[in-house]
Amino acid sequence: MDQQRIEAVLDTIGDEHARELLAAISREPRSAKELADECELSLPTVYRRIEMLEEHELVTDQTRVTEDGNEYNVYESDFESTVVTLDNDEYQVRIYRENNLPDRFSQLWEELCDE
Template sequence: MPDDDRSIEDILDTIGDEHARRVLAAIGREPKSAKELSEECELSLPTVYRRIEMLEEYDLITNRTLVAEDGNHYKVFESNFESTVISLEDDEYRVRIYRTENLPDRFSQLWDELGSE
């Protein structure tokens, strides 16, 4: 789902949630499991999972499955964006989420914007 299709209020509510911000800050440094997030952020496991679900809904985090030495599988979560810019344009708020993999697209967009001025 492109960022433009998402409700600005919903994205701001998600980013504005204190627990979601703590989770994002923790996984911004390195990928972590839900258990690690619970311990580091001093949040209950159900609270961590609710925030993970919220953040995944807006594609702000991703997960991957790892295999422990004992053969058990577990997920780690990591940030899926580099930065977020909130701007006011023509009396409307806009949220732009910059992702690492979108660098060529961002360059093309910037080039197009420069050409249209």
């Protein structure tokens, strides 16, 4: 991950409202309206933060259909954890997703072997 992207990800997860939304959707997928109500944020604020989170692939959305045929999106977290490290005056950000857990194990093993 290049330095500019690292800074953008750190800025995004450093945003208080973005963290609130991530915490809410880490428990279960929610619509923008549900997020606005739960986090006591305006809908425009929720949509701006969701857009930031989607840009860095931290959130995904799914379309749901109500009984009367109306569609709406629900948002959910797209990662298991993040690790931020500082090494030789450079930040490194690792984003672990469920689908890359074998990669995570391999990385941890390599780090142990390097020590």
